[in-house]
Amino acid sequence: MATPVNCPCGTNAPYEMCCGMYHHNPGTAPTAEALMRSRYSAFALNDFHYISSTQKLKNAPKQSDADIAESNRETQWIKLEVTETVDGLEKDKEGMVAFSAHFKEGKHIGRLSERSLFxxxxxxxxxxxxxxxxxxxxxxxxxxxMNVGRNDPCVCGSGKKYKKCCG
Known part of the structure; x- marks a missing residue:
């Protein structure tokens, strides 16, 4: 997938100045929310190595890049909304971020709501x-x-026109 101009995480910042800098240097996100946003962007851009390198799962400690790619093969991530952040600042050791992530699978649209622990x-x-x-x-x-015209590039970063993708 082509690198988007705007970051998929919803900050409206240029990708390279937002999540892109964490994707190029895993382990450098300064807060739990920054890591959560960068992980969402990695899912949206199919950067599954970043996903696996920024997690330490209790239930699946050996989850591979290929496992993550397979479980997301049909999913196109459209929009992220952060709804709550508790702790997770630079001085903290733990944090929680609640969010909703809108997705598309085939012709179906859905929403994943999660409370993530970091x-x-x-x-x-x-x-x-x-x-x-x-x-x-x-x-x-x-x-x-998300106010884009039908012929504008899609907000998800796919490179397609909005009307042919998420519109």
């Missing part, structure tokens, strides 16, 4: 676990930052 280990933040709920066939609520 832990700082030897100075780097890692995703530890999360409690999530998946709602299928949900309406995609457009935010003001």
């Amino acid at each position: 832990k700082k280990i030897k100075g780097s933040w890692f995703y530890i676990s999360g409690e999530h709920e998946i709602e299928k066939n949900t309406p995609l609520v457009k935010s003001p930052t």
Whole structure:
């Protein structure tokens, strides 16, 4: 997938100045929320090595890049909304980030809502676990930052026109 101009995480910052710098240097996200946003962007860009290198899962400690890629083969990530952040700042050792991530699988749209737990280990933040709920066939609520024309590039970074992708 082509590198998007705007970061998929929803900050409206240029990708290279936002999550791109963490993707190029895993382990450098300064907060739990920055790591969560960069992991979302990695899912959106199919950077599954970044996903596996920034997690220490209790239930699947040996999950590989290929396992993550297979479970996301049909998923196109469209939009991220962070709903709550508790702790997870640079001085903290643990943090929680709640979010909703809108996705598309085939012609179906859904929303994954999750409360993710993060832990700082030897100075780097890692995703530890999360409690999530998946709602299928949900309406995609457009935010003001998603006001794009039918012929504009899609906000998900696919390189396709909005009308042929998420529109």
